[in-house]
Amino acid sequence: MFTMLIIALFLSLLSSIYVYSYFRNFRVLILHISLLLITPWMLDIILSKPTIIEYILIKPINLSFLNILGQLISTDYIFFKSIPDMQYAVGSYGYFLPGFLPLVVFGFWDILSNKKRRKIIIAFISAIVISFILVYYIGFFGAAVFLVFLSIFATFGCYKFVLILRVKKTPIFIKLLIVTIFLIIFYEILRLVHSISIQMKY
Amino acid sequence: MKKEHLLIIIVILLASFIRLYKLGSFPIGLYSDEASFGYNAYSLLKTGADEFGDKWPLAIKSFGDYKPPMSAWLDIPSVFIFGLNEFAVRLPSAIAGIITVVIVYFLTEEIFSEELKKIKMFKYLPYTAALLIAISPWSILFSRSNMLVGVEVLFTSAGFLFFLKGLKKSHYFIVSGIFFVAAIYSYYGARIMIVLLLVLLVILFRRELYTRKKLLILPVMIGFILLFPLTYSIVKDPQTLTGRAKTISIFYDQDIRLKLWQAHTLDGQTYPVVLSRFFNNKPYYYFTDVARRYLQHFSFDFLAVKGDGQIPFNLQKTGLVYLPEVSLFLIGAYYLIINRTKKIIALLSYFLISPIASSFTFMTPAANRSFNMVIGWSIIAAIGVLLTVNYLTAIRVHKVGITFIVLAYISSFAYFLYVYFYILPVKYPAQWHFGRRQLVEKISFYENNYEKVIVSDSSGPAYIWFLFYKKYDPDDFRRTVKISDKPNEFGFLDVKSFAKYQFVKPFKWEDVEKSPNNLYVSFEDDIPNLWLTTQDGKTLVTHVIDKVLYPNGKIAFKLVQLRSL
Numbered sequence: 001m002f003t004m005l006i007i008a009l010f011l012s013l014l015s016s017i018y019v020y021s022y023f024r025n026f027r028v029l030i031l032h033i034s035l036l037l038i039t040p041w042m043l044d045i046i047l048s049k050p051t052i053i054e055y056i057l058i059k060p061i062n063l064s065f066l067n068i069l070g071q072l073i074s075t076d077y078i079f080f081k082s083i084p085d086m087q088y089a090v091g092s093y094g095y096f097l098p099g100f101l102p103l104v105v106f107g108f109w110d111i112l113s114n115k116k117r118r119k120i121i122i123a124f125i126s127a128i129v130i131s132f133i134l135v136y137y138i139g140f141f142g143a144a145v146f147l148v149f150l151s152i153f154a155t156f157g158c159y160k161f162v163l164i165l166r167v168k169k170t171p172i173f174i175k176l177l178i179v180t181i182f183l184i185i186f187y188e189i190l191r192l193v194h195s196i197s198i199q200m201k202y
Numbered sequence: 203m204k205k206e207h208l209l210i211i212i213v214i215l216l217a218s219f220i221r222l223y224k225l226g227s228f229p230i231g232l233y234s235d236e237a238s239f240g241y242n243a244y245s246l247l248k249t250g251a252d253e254f255g256d257k258w259p260l261a262i263k264s265f266g267d268y269k270p271p272m273s274a275w276l277d278i279p280s281v282f283i284f285g286l287n288e289f290a291v292r293l294p295s296a297i298a299g300i301i302t303v304v305i306v307y308f309l310t311e312e313i314f315s316e317e318l319k320k321i322k323m324f325k326y327l328p329y330t331a332a333l334l335i336a337i338s339p340w341s342i343l344f345s346r347s348n349m350l351v352g353v354e355v356l357f358t359s360a361g362f363l364f365f366l367k368g369l370k371k372s373h374y375f376i377v378s379g380i381f382f383v384a385a386i387y388s389y390y391g392a393r394i395m396i397v398l399l400l401v402l403l404v405i406l407f408r409r410e411l412y413t414r415k416k417l418l419i420l421p422v423m424i425g426f427i428l429l430f431p432l433t434y435s436i437v438k439d440p441q442t443l444t445g446r447a448k449t450i451s452i453f454y455d456q457d458i459r460l461k462l463w464q465a466h467t468l469d470g471q472t473y474p475v476v477l478s479r480f481f482n483n484k485p486y487y488y489f490t491d492v493a494r495r496y497l498q499h500f501s502f503d504f505l506a507v508k509g510d511g512q513i514p515f516n517l518q519k520t521g522l523v524y525l526p527e528v529s530l531f532l533i534g535a536y537y538l539i540i541n542r543t544k545k546i547i548a549l550l551s552y553f554l555i556s557p558i559a560s561s562f563t564f565m566t567p568a569a570n571r572s573f574n575m576v577i578g579w580s581i582i583a584a585i586g587v588l589l590t591v592n593y594l595t596a597i598r599v600h601k602v603g604i605t606f607i608v609l610a611y612i613s614s615f616a617y618f619l620y621v622y623f624y625i626l627p628v629k630y631p632a633q634w635h636f637g638r639r640q641l642v643e644k645i646s647f648y649e650n651n652y653e654k655v656i657v658s659d660s661s662g663p664a665y666i667w668f669l670f671y672k673k674y675d676p677d678d679f680r681r682t683v684k685i686s687d688k689p690n691e692f693g694f695l696d697v698k699s700f701a702k703y704q705f706v707k708p709f710k711w712e713d714v715e716k717s718p719n720n721l722y723v724s725f726e727d728d729i730p731n732l733w734l735t736t737q738d739g740k741t742l743v744t745h746v747i748d749k750v751l752y753p754n755g756k757i758a759f760k761l762v763q764l765r766s767l
Binding site for chain 2: 069073109112
């Protein structure tokens with residue numbers, strides 16, 4: 001448990017440094033850490049029942065380049081299933097709650113539209129490559145490097161949504177849409193906590 | 203002749219060659235749905251009614267899946283000219299595929315009319331987009347088979363093109379309306395797709411449409427008039443609205459219900475029912491399931507690596523788009539996001555809503571139900587190609603760069619052809635129901651010596667190939683056919699017999715009526731090669747009188763009789 005916590009803290013620190021270096025804003029940093037804490041992949045690390053060694057060493061069945069890449073970047077894997085056959089704390093979830101999808105997409109869109117932030121795309125592509133190598137040679141845990149970046153995108157998206165909500169001129173239907181997304185995420189967090197409490201029993 | 207005209211003619215000739223070359227022979231075999239469209243066209247041509255005697259139906263009963271009628275209608279002239287054979291059945295779809303290439307050319311020209319002047323290389327954009335769809339594995343797969351969506355995508359993309367043209371000259375709205383209605387008559391998925399597309403287009407171009415609102419009355423009226431027969435048919439028989447679509451929907455499937463039951467059972471011992479239902483309820487489960495299935499259609503695995511996992515659309519060794527094209531598509535998509543205009547947003551919307559209908563089915567990702575994606579994909583990838591070439595020209599490495607891109611495409615295309623024309627027929631011949639023509643020919647040769655022909659119905663509805671390859675008289679079929687009372691678990695109706703043919707499903711040799719006067723037709727393992735029984739004091743033994751072989755030498759079917767020792 002202690003080792004898990006150290007790893008989780010290290011990854012959180014890594015992404016937090018990245019987020020802070022871009023925004024120089026503590027509120028965004030707190031938002032980022034809050035999002036990380038309610039993300040199944042982070043809870044996977046903190047709460048997983050088997051030892052960290054087991055968790056790190058699990059490899060994909062098919063080790064071909066395209067298969068690993070396909071799995072690593074598939075939305076099924078990231079948002080809906082992750083590694084469903086593993087009996088981890090939140091094994092039946094994806095690495096992110098499905099409600100995070102609009103946050104990640106919008107965050108990514110925002111980065112693409114902003115010339116100053118485009119450097120992160122290069123870092124993101126590098127992270128995919130590093131994740132791929134780690135998954136290939138070590139195990140699924142290597143995906144964590146890639147997931148850190150998705151968490152950063154989610155933070156960008158969430159922050160942008162909050163900013164849009166605060167603008168008075170924003171059309172009401174857009175505000176409603178954003179509020180709905182936040183409500184879905186809130187509902188999913190409750191479901192996640194509920195699922196963890198059930199799974200911990202069995 | 204202008205150089206530009208020559209370019210598009212070359213692309214059309216290439217598209218035609220790829221789609222028409224040995225059309226009757228590849229895909230190897232004839233899929234049951236294709237045989238059904240062909241025979242229904244034949245029946246409509248001969249008797250003015252479908253195989254079961256319905257006069258010009260707007261939903262063809264077929265296997266109980268109530269197919270949309272357009273494919274059968276388009277097959278009528280083809281069957282009339284070329285006869286009832288594989289080539290004639292597939293020809294309309296192949297022609298639709300060729301015309302779609304032309305539509306993509308004009309669609310690209312229409313959407314990017316301003317951009318064509320901005321970037322030097324963009325003058326080649328319409329040709330590149332047309333070329334990419336001409337050699338697209340996804341497009342070739344559905345153009346060379348009559349599986350509904352080939353013609354549907356032609357009509358939908360043409361409707362989309364003429365809608366955009368209508369924003370300048372209103373009379374094009376009439377043409378657009380006619381094409382959209384034709385798409386609705388072509389495929390069930392289009393009934394969702396067209397509505398969504400039109401809603402988005404109306405929202406997007408509301409100002410332009412508002413200024414011409416009087417001019418819209420006529421196209422809308424024509425659209426409604428053309429849809430009236432379908433509406434009337436739906437009122438008369440609700441099957442016409444959805445057909446088999448309802449049996450493949452996620453709401454028909456038990457998967458979600460099972461998951462919910464499992465979750466409630468786990469919760470049951472610890473939490474109150476209300477709380478369990480709050481966390482595990484149908485709306486949330488279905489919502490996430492649809493979202494998951496929708497996103498699967500954009501997965502790298504589906505598009506570039508494995509393609510559709512369902513038979514017969516599984517290309518086995520390759521994806522639906524070329525692997526090098528993925529990066530070019532991303533470059534193109536990036537450009538469009540940055541430089542979005544209303545028309546570009548319309549194109550992106552068309553691309554993004556294409557898999558929505560498919561997302562409500564439990565067999566996802568599906569290449570056929572999301573086939574409209576191919577239009578947007580080809581255009582966006584073409585932008586990626588030209589932007590890359592433009593960039594390479596700017597840094598003066600265009601010769602190496604262009605050679606690299608061309609080689610990447612040529613090698614990918616060559617590999618696809620190898621898979622399509624060699625791997626699929628040799629290694630996966632059963633996928634396209636190979637062997638039925640040879641089987642019917644052999645049965646026709648032997649059948650006069652027997653009272654009954656008992657056929658295994660285990661893989662595809664066997665009766666349709668008898669009707670198709672024998673060019674069986676539709677009236678004779680209607681007089682003798684016996685159909686199951688209820689649909690099976692997949693929503694299909696089974697033809698149990700007609701004339702001297704009996705179709706047994708599931709085929710269990712021990713349960714089949716035994717007589718030396720019967721001819722038995724089965725897959726390799728259905729009937730034991732050596733089997734003995736005693737009947738009326740005689741010992742009967744199985745004897746294989748003939749076989750149908752796959753191209754790889756394996757046994758597809760065997761024809762068996764019972765002989766007395």
